[in-house]
Every structure is written in structure tokens, then in C-alpha cells.
Amino acid sequence: MPGQQVIATPIVVVAASGLAREAAVAAVASGQRVRGVLDDRKDLQGKDIAEGLPVLGTIDEAIDHLDAQFVVCTGKGRVRRTIVERLSGQGVDGDHYVTITHPSVHVPPGCHVGPGAVLLAGVVLTADVSVGAHVVCMPHVVLTHDCVLAEYSTLCAGVVLGGGVRVERDAYVGMAASVRENSRIGEGSVVGMGSVVLQHVPAFQTWAGVPATPLRG
Incomplete structure (x- = not known):
């Protein structure tokens, strides 16, 4: 009415x-x-x-x-x-499940954000970005063209992904880390804060440093 x-x-x-x-x-x-x-x-x-x-x-x-x-x-x-x-x-x-997107976040046409995802203040999606279900992006994450975040992945504050990066399920990218274009962050892997990732990170490994390398237990 x-x-x-x-x-x-x-x-x-x-x-x-x-x-x-x-x-x-x-x-x-x-x-x-x-x-x-x-x-x-x-x-x-x-x-x-x-x-x-x-x-x-x-x-x-x-x-x-x-x-x-x-x-x-x-x-x-x-x-x-x-x-x-x-x-x-x-x-x-x-x-x-509901998607929570801070009003400062613009989701352009051609981008997709799945149910249960949380995009906090200042997150940037440029073009053809896919954010899966139950993904969390902390403040000021930058997702450039063709990035894919698989379900349950987590990107901490200030993470920057180059074009075509894929972050697999359950992966965790620490605060202020940067990932080179066309790289892959494997399932269940962890990237330490402030790291610079220049190559693929295998599943279930922890990488850190500049440039990022695997941490040995």
C-alpha cells in the first residue's frame, strides 16, 4: 500500500x-x-x-x-x-543468511557477494569480483578485477589482492598483506600480516614475510 x-x-x-x-x-x-x-x-x-x-x-x-x-x-x-x-x-x-555490506562499500554490476558474507567499511570491489558465502572482508580490503574469494575465506584489514587472485575455502589472509596478480591462496592456508605473496600458497600451509615463504613448524 x-x-x-x-x-x-x-x-x-x-x-x-x-x-x-x-x-x-x-x-x-x-x-x-x-x-x-x-x-x-x-x-x-x-x-x-x-x-x-x-x-x-x-x-x-x-x-x-x-x-x-x-x-x-x-x-x-x-x-x-x-x-x-x-x-x-x-x-x-x-x-x-543475510549479507552485511557497510554503506561505504559499492558492489559494481558484474560483481557477486554471497549469502552470509560480511564486507566492512572501505572494502573495494573493482570489476567481476566474486565473494563467496560466509566470507569476511575486514576494513579497507581491496579486491581488484577477477578476484575470487571462496566460501569461508577471511581477509583482514588492509589486504590488497592483485587481479585474478583466487583465495580458497577457509584460507586466512592477515592484516595488510599483499598478493600478486593471478596467484592462488590454497584451501585452509594462512598468510601472515604484512606479507607480500609473489607465488601460489599451497593448501594448509602458513606463509609469511617479504617475499612470503613457508614457515616451518
Whole structure:
């Protein structure tokens, strides 16, 4: 009806983390409505993790909030993946996940951002960038042409990817790291903060330095 106010579907944030508070701020800035947080920590039950952000219960109580949309806010992709799998048992399917994009972020035509992804302030997508489901991009990440971020990957603040970089599932790229064009960051791998990656990083390895090389355990 003309003049009728549209009420946004509320968002429930899963995991009471610093990222949860950041995502909530970005959501509110975008005009979204955050109901609260689900977390398993007993000491948080019934409390607020920030002003206006109450802990609503444990993750197993997601079933009581199926009228809402969800975003999982843990810093490590494999942990996000485990929580998403757990939530599926509570009836939270793919259609329940919301993308949070800070209003400073422009997603150009030809770019794609998947459900459950979080793009914080100042993230840049240039052309034909694909951001998978449940990806987290911290502030001021730069994704240049043809970059692909597979599901559950994490890019920390100030990461810069050259054109055609692919970051595989569960990979973690540390703060202010730079990755040369057409490189691949393998599944489950870690790139240390401030690193300069000039070649492919194999799966499940940790690389760091300038230029980045593998760290030996």
C-alpha cells in the first residue's frame, strides 16, 4: 500500500565476538535491524556484548528465531563453517543468511557477494569480483578485477589482492598483506600480516614475510 512502512527482517548475529560488534555496526548503518546475538558462553547469557546488542541465548536456540536472518561472525573460516553446519540442524538453511555490506562499500554490476558474507567499511570491489558465502572482508580490503574469494575465506584489514587472485575455502589472509596478480591462496592456508605473496600458497600451509615463504613448524 502507498505510504506503508517496510519493516526490515531482523538479523541475529551468531558468536559474540569483536567481529559481531563490527558487523552489527555495519548492518545498522545500512538500515538493517539487529535483534541480538547467539553464543554458547554461559557467562554471557542475559547480558549485552555492546549497547543494544543482547545475547539472546545459545546457538541451539536459533530455532526460536527462524523469522530472522543470520550471519556468523567468528574470525576463522573453518569455525564459521562448523557453526553453519550446526545451524542447519536448527532449521537455518541457505535462505536464512543475510549479507552485511557497510554503506561505504559499492558492489559494481558484474560483481557477486554471497549469502552470509560480511564486507566492512572501505572494502573495494573493482570489476567481476566474486565473494563467496560466509566470507569476511575486514576494513579497507581491496579486491581488484577477477578476484575470487571462496566460501569461508577471511581477509583482514588492509589486504590488497592483485587481479585474478583466487583465495580458497577457509584460507586466512592477515592484516595488510599483499598478493600478486593471478596467484592462488590454497584451501585452509594462512598468510601472515604484512606479507607480500609473489607465488601460489599451497593448501594448509602458513606463509609469511617479504617475499612470503613457508614457515616451518
